[in-house]
Amino acid sequence: MDFRVDEAQRELAGGIRSMLEGRLPLERIRSSEGAPRTVGADDWAALGETGVFALTLPEPAGTGLGLADAAVVFEELGRSLVPGPLVGTFLAAARDLVPGAAAGRAMVGVCAGRGGPPWMLEHLSSLDAALCPGDLPSGGPTLLSAVRDAPTAQRVAEPLDPLTPLWQLTRLPAAQPLEDPEWRLFSDGAVLTAALQVGHAARTLELAVAYAKERHQFSKPIGSFQAVKHLCADMLVRAEVARAAVHAAACLADAPDVLAAEATTAGSTPAAFLRRSAAGAKLLADEAAIANARAAIQVHGGMGYTWEVPLHLHLKRSHVLATSFGAKGELAALLGSLPAGARAEP
Amino acid sequence: MDLRFTAAEQAFREELRAWLATTVPAVGPPPAHDDWPARRAYDLAWQRRLFDAGYAGVDWPVEGGGRGSSPVEQLVFKEECERAGAPYVGVNFVGLLHAGPTIIAEGSPSQRERYLPPILRGEEVWCQGFSEPDAGSDLASLRTRAVRDGDDYVVNGSKIWTSHAEVADFCELLVRTGGEGNRGISWLIVPMSSPGIEIRPLRTIEGTTEFAQLFLNDVRVPVANRVGEENDGWRVTMVTLSFERGTAFVGELLEAVRLLGELQAFGTRLDLFTGHPALLERIGHLRAAFDALWALTKRNVSEATQTGVPGIGGSVFKLAFSEHAQALGNLAMEMLAQASLCADPLHGPHGPLGNAEQVHNWYKSINLTIAAGTSQVQRNIVAERILGLPRAR
Structure with missing residues (x-):
């Protein structure tokens, strides 16, 4: 067993990071704040060309990598605040559900498909389709085609995240059921969304630590005060614990033999055990992203409460991501309802 | 990133699991929490079984008489023991996880020969004399003093949070031999039978006497019992602080x-x-x-x-x-x-x-x-x- 992030994965992450720094630097991303379309077709195609959506597709269409590699890439996408329906497009591409998704020539959203009406859909005017992963815990995923033309869709004026334009729908468009007996749409989607959240948690930690080193009060860097240090230490703990959970769930998704063995030890089935691992990872990553953004805002003081620094964007995006693939209460209830005998080893 | 155990790791797990399945049922229930002599006997007997089966010191290097297993195998060992309901390391904790590894790394050949085998065989129990009433988180401020007198140190002071003191044979003791701070500390092996050691059990929140306070009054310790150089004890201690490589809990x-x-x-x-x-x-x-x-x-x-x-x-x-x-x-x-x-x-x-x-x-x-x-x-x-x-x- 070697559960470290390996050399190839570090290189993959580094490659994505430099691509994003060149193509989608923060200023460029922020220039579309409040717009109905926050990621251009060119930029989306550039992500597609880099292979972001086709990582797990076999060559030559994709790169033949695993979900663990995708998790490493999605952490980078989260860290850099890349807008757009990243997870939905990846899931659709990996299953060949929507033409052009793998190449970044189509955008596929995610519709929580519960709680409405009104249903809330992100990036609607850019979407070619949307996935409904299905309600927890029973499943029942569907694909909503022609979602862009949904007759009742109305754009909201004040979306929480200025980089995630949002529509409300009083009626969902026609849905086509998807075969997904092992809840893989949910599990994979939860893992990738959690990976984005880990990226947010890691980035706000970096920003908080950098600020705590440079900002002086009482003639000292504020990072020399224990109260500030401990905020930062707790941020690291949350990010590292969540990252380990995300990577473990992704590795299980990649290795059916390991998953089967672990599920047997836990008295569970592979599909249920993977769903448990994914749900736990998502729960902890959501918490880490939101709590770290809040802590980073606290470390930045009044400046953290403004649009002068990007912390509010991380906080708001984390809240957006926390609503898909299981909200906190749903995930916790799912995990709490597992058979009592189930053991913890992922 | 790979959660798959290697064939060797898997073989180690299976062999261990089979041994535990036949051995653990033969071990009786643990003695009462406060019955220290019985706990000593119980924990040492388990250590002896591990020794006889070749599992003593799974995490010790081969040159110290251990099995030299990788941290992954140590994880497998702890996991299988826990799942099988095997006895805990108990009174063997300090010997196996602190004093033993320190002596392996820093002890002289004669110290290694004298002290390591009885730990592995489950014959001798160690306790730890590090913290003091006035030196907790700030351990380097410890004040228990050892003064040279011929071939002996004469030790005076007090130690606290000493687990298993009542049934220990030896204490790994940090003493001040030099000036203030972490440069004036030495690491001594102190027989608990030495005259001048008084043990006062401390009752914990559980109501049991898990810890003790030690009082050392003119306790004579041979200079030959020092591990490492005089005033180098802080470094000696740090060498093994990270001994449990990721498997501590x-x-x-x-x-x-x-x-x-x-x-x-x-x-x-x-x-x-x-x-x-x-x-x-x-x-x-x-x-x-x-x-x-x-x-x-x-x-x-x-x-x-x-x-x-x-x-x-x-x-x-x-x-x-x-x-x-x-x-x-x-x-x-x-x-x-x-x-x-x-x-x-x-x-x-x-x-x-x-x-x-x-x-x-x-x-x-x-x-x-x-x-x-x-x-x-x-x-x-x-x-x-x-x-x-x-x-x-």
Whole structure:
């Protein structure tokens, strides 16, 4: 067993990071704040060309990598605040559900498909389709085609995240059921969304630590005060614990033999055990992203409460991501309802 | 990133599992918590069984007489022992995990020959004399003094939080031989039979005497019992502080998982969740946390196996685990309600309530944010050594 992030994965992450720094630097991303379309077709195609959506597709269409590699890439996408329906497009591409998704020539959203009406859909005017992963815990995923033309869709004026334009729908468009007996749409989607959240948690930690080193009060860097240090230490703990959970769930998704063995030890089935691992990872990553953004805002003081620094964007995006693939209460209830005998080893 | 165990690791697990399956049932139930002589005998007998089967010192290097297993194999060892319900390391803790590894790394050939085999064979018990009433988190300020007198040191002072002192044969003792700070400390092997050692048991929050305070009055210790150079004891101590390469809390983690499952079963039997979904969600949240900490353990031991040193994970793990273990303890007390008011095993209409174990676990959890580096000190370590924030002290 070697559960470290390996050399190839570090290189993959580094490659994505430099691509994003060149193509989608923060200023460029922020220039579309409040717009109905926050990621251009060119930029989306550039992500597609880099292979972001086709990582797990076999060559030559994709790169033949695993979900663990995708998790490493999605952490980078989260860290850099890349807008757009990243997870939905990846899931659709990996299953060949929507033409052009793998190449970044189509955008596929995610519709929580519960709680409405009104249903809330992100990036609607850019979407070619949307996935409904299905309600927890029973499943029942569907694909909503022609979602862009949904007759009742109305754009909201004040979306929480200025980089995630949002529509409300009083009626969902026609849905086509998807075969997904092992809840893989949910599990994979939860893992990738959690990976984005880990990226947010890691980035706000970096920003908080950098600020705590440079900002002086009482003639000292504020990072020399224990109260500030401990905020930062707790941020690291949350990010590292969540990252380990995300990577473990992704590795299980990649290795059916390991998953089967672990599920047997836990008295569970592979599909249920993977769903448990994914749900736990998502729960902890959501918490880490939101709590770290809040802590980073606290470390930045009044400046953290403004649009002068990007912390509010991380906080708001984390809240957006926390609503898909299981909200906190749903995930916790799912995990709490597992058979009592189930053991913890992922 | 790969969670797949190698063929060798898998073979080690299977061989160990088979041995545990035949051996553990032959071991009787553990003695009463306060019966120290019986606990000594019980724990030493288990260590002897491990020795006879070739499992003594799984984590010790081969040159120290151990098995020289990788941290991943140590993880497998601890996991299988816990799942099989094998006895804990108990009174062998200090010998196997602190004093022994220190002597392996820093002891002289004659010290290694004299002290290591009896630890592995389950013949001698060690205790630790590090902390003092006035030197806790700031250990380097310790004041127990050793003054040279011919071939002996004469030691005066007091040590605290000394586990197993009543039944220990030797104490690994940190003493001040030089000036202030961490440059004036030496590491001594002190026979507990030495005249001038007084042991005062300390009653813990559990009501038991898990720790003792030691008083040392003109205790004569041969200079030959010093490990390492005079005034070099701080470095000697640090060499083995990270000995448990990522596996320090494996037993506690698996125990917490088991207790969480029992608490959930208790809640289901008594139908506590129907009207209180928040309780169920807290169970679910703890399951996610313990699963994640198991994953973090695998990451830490992988790092230690590949690089020889634990990564940043040790402090991170301890901070997170102690917090969630306390949350488990608190949830158990809440769900047990009045059954949490005693540590006597209670029975209800559906059978045992399991309250005794949960209450004891709650007690123990309180100590997790204090022992082996308080959470406050751990946060300073994480902030300064990992995040690079400026030191304030």
